[in-house]
Amino acid sequence: MKIGLRHIRYFLVLAEDLNFRRASEHLHISQPxxxxxIQHLEAELQVTLFDxxxxxxxxxxxxxxxxxxxxxxxxxxxATIDLTRRVSIGEAGALRVGYTDFAIADALPELLxxxxxxxxxxxxxxxxxxxxTQLQELKDDKLDIGFVTGPVRQPGFQSRxxxxxxxxxxxxxxxxxxxxxxxxxxxxxxxxxxxxPAEAWAHFYDYLFPLCRKAGxxxxxxxxxxxxxxxxxxxxxxxxxxILTESIYDFGTGGLVPLPIRxxxxxxxxxxxxxxxxxxxxxxxxxxxxxHQENS
Amino acid sequence: MKIGLRHIRYFLVLAEDLNFRRASEHLHISQPxxxxxIQHLEAELQVTLFDxxxxxxxxxxxxxxxxxxxxxxxxxxxATIDLTRRVSIGEAGALRVGYTDFAIADALPELLxxxxxxxxxxxxxxxxxxxxTQLQELKDDKLDIGFVTGPVRQPGFQSRxxxxxxxxxxxxxxxxxxxxxxxxxxxxxxxxxxxxPAEAWAHFYDYLFPLCRKAGxxxxxxxxxxxxxxxxxxxxxxxxxxILTESIYDFGTGGLVPLPIRxxxxxxxxxxxxxxxxxxxxxxxxxxxxxHQENS
DNA sequence: AGTTTCTGATGCATAATAGGTATCATGAAA
DNA sequence: TTTCATGATACCTATTATGCATCAGAAACT
Numbered sequence: 116m117k118i119g120l121r122h123i124r125y126f127l128v129l130a131e132d133l134n135f136r137r138a139s140e141h142l143h144i145s146q147p148x149x150x151x152x153i154q155h156l157e158a159e160l161q162v163t164l165f166d167x168x169x170x171x172x173x174x175x176x177x178x179x180x181x182x183x184x185x186x187x188x189x190x191x192x193x194a195t196i197d198l199t200r201r202v203s204i205g206e207a208g209a210l211r212v213g214y215t216d217f218a219i220a221d222a223l224p225e226l227l228x229x230x231x232x233x234x235x236x237x238x239x240x241x242x243x244x245x246x247x248t249q250l251q252e253l254k255d256d257k258l259d260i261g262f263v264t265g266p267v268r269q270p271g272f273q274s275r276x277x278x279x280x281x282x283x284x285x286x287x288x289x290x291x292x293x294x295x296x297x298x299x300x301x302x303x304x305x306x307x308x309x310x311x312p313a314e315a316w317a318h319f320y321d322y323l324f325p326l327c328r329k330a331g332x333x334x335x336x337x338x339x340x341x342x343x344x345x346x347x348x349x350x351x352x353x354x355x356x357x358i359l360t361e362s363i364y365d366f367g368t369g370g371l372v373p374l375p376i377r378x379x380x381x382x383x384x385x386x387x388x389x390x391x392x393x394x395x396x397x398x399x400x401x402x403x404x405x406x407h408q409e410n411s
Numbered sequence: 412m413k414i415g416l417r418h419i420r421y422f423l424v425l426a427e428d429l430n431f432r433r434a435s436e437h438l439h440i441s442q443p444x445x446x447x448x449i450q451h452l453e454a455e456l457q458v459t460l461f462d463x464x465x466x467x468x469x470x471x472x473x474x475x476x477x478x479x480x481x482x483x484x485x486x487x488x489x490a491t492i493d494l495t496r497r498v499s500i501g502e503a504g505a506l507r508v509g510y511t512d513f514a515i516a517d518a519l520p521e522l523l524x525x526x527x528x529x530x531x532x533x534x535x536x537x538x539x540x541x542x543x544t545q546l547q548e549l550k551d552d553k554l555d556i557g558f559v560t561g562p563v564r565q566p567g568f569q570s571r572x573x574x575x576x577x578x579x580x581x582x583x584x585x586x587x588x589x590x591x592x593x594x595x596x597x598x599x600x601x602x603x604x605x606x607x608p609a610e611a612w613a614h615f616y617d618y619l620f621p622l623c624r625k626a627g628x629x630x631x632x633x634x635x636x637x638x639x640x641x642x643x644x645x646x647x648x649x650x651x652x653x654i655l656t657e658s659i660y661d662f663g664t665g666g667l668v669p670l671p672i673r674x675x676x677x678x679x680x681x682x683x684x685x686x687x688x689x690x691x692x693x694x695x696x697x698x699x700x701x702x703h704q705e706n707s
Numbered sequence: 708a709g710t711t712t713c714t715g716a717t718g719c720a721t722a723a724t725a726g727g728t729a730t731c732a733t734g735a736a737a
Numbered sequence: 738t739t740t741c742a743t744g745a746t747a748c749c750t751a752t753t754a755t756g757c758a759t760c761a762g763a764a765a766c767t
Contacts, residue, residue, distance in 0.1 A: 116753085118492065119415045135715055148755050150716060155753095160492060162499040167715065170763065176691060177499035184491025191487055195480025196414065196456060203458040203473035395472055412724085431744055444726050446745060451724095463744065466734070 120192060122156040123185040125149055126164065130182045133172045205396030207236035211259045213249035214241060216343040218262035218385045221362035222278035230404050237397045245311075246318035253390050259398040264318040265386035275405050278385035280360035282323070284374040287353045297375040304332035307355035309346050312339050322383045323358060330378070334358075347371060416488060418452040419481040421445055422460065426478045429468045501692030503532035507555045509545035510537060512639040514558035514681045516658035518574035526700050533693045541607075542614035549686050555694040560614040561682035571701050574681035576656035578619070580670040583649050593671040600628035603651035605642050608635050618679045619654060626674070630654075643667060 125142060129149065132138040139149040157164055164178035174182065201207035214223050227239055242249075242258060249261035250269065267274045284303060286292050292302065310316060327334050338354045340346040343363050350357050351370035360383060364373050387405055389398055421438060425445065428434040435445040453460055460474035470478065497503035510519050523535055538545075538554060545557035546565065563570045580599060582588050588598065606612060623630050634650045636642040639659045646653050647666035656679060660669050683701055685694060 117417070118488070119417065121413070121415065121754090136713090144754090145756050147716075147757085152754080154716090160495055160499075162495055164495075168763085170714070172715085175499070176504055176693075177495050180498040180503070181491060181495040184487065184494060188484055188487045188491060191480065191484045192414070195477060195484060198480060199456055199458055199460075199473050199477040202476040203456075203471070207476070208472055417725085432742085440725090441727050442744075443728085443746075448725080450745090464734085466743075468744085 116155055116159055118156060118159050120189065122152060122159075123189055125152045126156060127182060127185055127189065129153060129165070129172070130174055130178065133174075135172065201236055203396075205237075205400055206234075208395070208397040209238045209240055210397040210401055211240045211242060211257070213244045213252060213258045213261040213263070215243075215245060215249075215262060215264055215385065216363060217264060217280065217360060217383070218278065219243075220343075220360075220365065221280070222385065223262055226277065226408070229408075230401060233404060234397075234400055237400065245315040247315065250388065253388060259389065259395060260401055261388040263386060263388055264322065265384040265388075267386055267388050271391055272388050273391050273402075274386040274388040276384050277387050277405070277408075279382040280362060280385070281382055282326075282358050282376055282379055283361050283364060284356060284358050284376055285347065285350055285364055286356045286372050286374060287351050288370050288372055289353075290356065290372065292356075292374060293372040295374055297377045299378045300326060300330035300376055301332070301378075303327075303334070303356065303358075304330070306335070307337040308334045309338040309340060309349045309355040309357045310334075310336050311342065311346060319383070322381075326379055326381060412451055412455050414452060414455050416485065418448060418455075419485055421448045422452060423478065423481055423485065425449060425461070425468070426470055426474065429470075431468065497532055501533075501696055502530075504691070504693040505534045505536055506693040506697055507536045507538060507553070509540045509548060509554045509557040509559070511539075511541060511545075511558060511560055511681065512659060513560060513576060513656060513679070514574065515539075516639075516656075516661065517576070518681065519558055522573065522704070525704075526697060529700060530693075530696055533696065541611040543611065546684065549684060555685065555691060556697055557684040559682060559684055560618065561680040561684075563682055563684050567687055568684050569687050569698075570682040570684040572680050573683050573701070573704075575678040576658060576681070577678055578622075578654050578672055578675060579657050579660060580652060580654050580672055581643065581646055581660055582652045582668050582670060583647050584666050584668055585649075586652065586668065588652075588670060589668045591670055593673045595674045596622060596626035596672055597628070597674075599623075599630070599652065599654075600626070602631070603633040604630040605634040605636060605645045605651040605653045606630075606632050607638065607642060615679070618677075622675055622677060 125138075125144075128141050129135065129138040132141065135149055135153075136146050139146040142149065153165065160181070162177045162181075163175055164181055166173050166175055198207055212223075212227070227241075231237070231239065242252070244252065244261075246261075246263035246267075249258060249263050250267070250272070252258040253261050253272070262277065265274060265276065284292070284298050292298055311319070313320065324334070338349050340349050343359060346357050346359065347364070349355070358376070361373065364371070387401075389402060394402065421434075421440075424437050425431065425434040428437065431445055431449075432442050435442040438445065449461065456473075456477070458473045458477075459471055460477055462469050462471055494503055508519075508523070523537075527533070527535065538548070540548065540554075540557075542557075542559035542563075545554060545559050546563070546568070548554040549557050549568065558573065561570060561572065580588070580594050588594055607615070609616065620630070634645050636645050639655060642653050642655065643660070645651070654672070657669065660667070685698060690698065
């Protein structure tokens with residue numbers, strides 16, 4: 116014979132009532148059924164849980180220990196069933212969200228905050244990563260939603276623009292352009308540029324380089340930093356200038372001058388991306404959530 | 412139908428193997444039995460736990476949630492059974508120990524430390540209280556062992572001496588007796604005394620007053636403090652002198668002078684006390700432990 | 708003192724549940 | 738195509754839980 120949850124349920128009611136007949140009524144079973152269930156439980160444990168006589172029933176020390184543990188087990192069981200059900204209908208669960216420096220600097224925090232308000236049971240797990248990494252992780256089912264530099268037009272993905280940024284030129288204090296109110300892209304043709312590594316920042320370059328080509332030059336990149344914070348650091352050291360977005364610039368630590376670029380109309384888009392099929396429920400909820408964000 | 416531990420056990424093995432046949436072999440049941448148990452579990456939860464096809468079986472998100480919770484429930488069950496068994500044989504449990512200021516100041520800490528080494532599963536719960544309180548709590552089964560000022564000779568109790576203290580006289584610095592090396596009891600006949608309230612300290616008075624009477628005086632108590640720390644505080648303020656034990660004096664905060672009393676041979680005993688019958692197992696263990704302490 | 712009325716325990720028959728064997732349907736590999 | 742492995746189903750059996758009737762002992766009332 117094996118101890119089951121039934122034994123615990125019966126035991127706990129009896130431990131409460133300390134009376135076999137009343138407990139059996141609360142359990143909607145007959146008194147002999149309760150008596151024997153408790154006997155089986157005690158036999159299996161090889162422990163006397165109740166001191167009984169015709170006049171009184173009371174817990175032994177071991178019975179008290181079993182009551183505490185049994186209560187915990189039952190609570191845990193109930194919580195597990197509830198959680199499982201809520202996960203199955205998408206009320207609970209985890210959502211793995213990838214983000215770039217550009218996304219985390221602007222739209223993402225507010226978006227995740229609102230999502231959490233609408234779906235408090237879903238835990239958001241943020242994963243930092245550049246666009247290419249995120250797209251691969253989406254394919255490998257390591258990620259549910261990516262926030263990447265767009266536009267993404269690969270088959271198998273769906274996406275939605277969540278953020279648009281105008282590029283700005285960032286120069287160190289004392290730079291020859293630092294006193295300007297704005298610059299034209301062609302003004303930067305002869306400058307040294309600081310940027311991220313080519314592979315990781317490919318999607319940003321896809322946006323930036325065509326603009327420069329139209330302006331008649333190819334940026335000369337003299338320094339590569341690991342991320343946007345590093346880029347800003349190198350710029351403020353006077354290693355060169357860079358082109359980033361306003362939101363990223365806000366993370367700079369000083370010693371920097373932002374310059375609008377007046378002849379660039381194209382914006383850099385950040386998109387939420389997800390794989391087209393077999394969405395997990397939390398992902399589906401997030402996609403639905405994104406849809407009705409268009410009003411705001 | 413109700414979910415039982417059986418369902419969880421089967422589920423967890425299947426979640427491990429992800430193969431009905433192999434899992435059924437590990438469980439020493441037939442494959443159809445496992446199939447149906449999982450079906451029942453899913454039906455009861457109204458949740459699909461496994462994606463199945465002829466080629467693969469894999470957990471759903473809900474299945475993963477259930478696996479975590481189920482594992483916790485099973486672990487909790489096992490721990491509960493184990494603890495209950497250990498409580499029933501006295502390997503685990505709680506021991507409610509009462510103590511006086513005199514006991515805690517000397518023998519008790521070392522004694523409890525050794526007891527804990529011999530019975531690591533038993534949790535000692537200390538309760539401070541004067542002798543009379545402890546004896547009442549022992550009767551009411553609020554306490555398992557009391558450490559009280561003896562001798563205790565009431566029926567229904569058993570006791571064992573664990574500590575003997577010689578009384579010392581404590582006077583404030585600058586007192587007329589402060590420069591003595593020792594005093595005789597009769598020297599104190601005309602002093603003001605500071606002591607604890609009569610009801611609570613009855614057992615200490617039972618020891619002290621007869622000694623004074625033999626020396627030809629009745630102590631004049633001018634101040635009552637709540638406990639021994641308070642007594643020492645009032646003495647150091649110059650409110651009077653007191654008679655306590657050396658171990659208690661060590662807790663004083665300074666400004667005090669201890670004086671041996673040279674003509675008192677009787678010691679004040681502190682005893683461990685317990686009720687004579689129906690000892691709980693941890694109590695029995697402690698009593699046995701006390702017995703073989705006599706060597707030390 | 709006798710009777711009623713509680714208590715928990717037990718014997719026996721029945722109902723509910725779990726399990727085993729044989730077999731089916733389906734998809735992948737040979 | 739055949740073979741093999743998978744999980745699902747049908748049918749019967751074994752195990753376990755339950756209810757009913759009843760017992761035995763103690764307490765409370767008459």
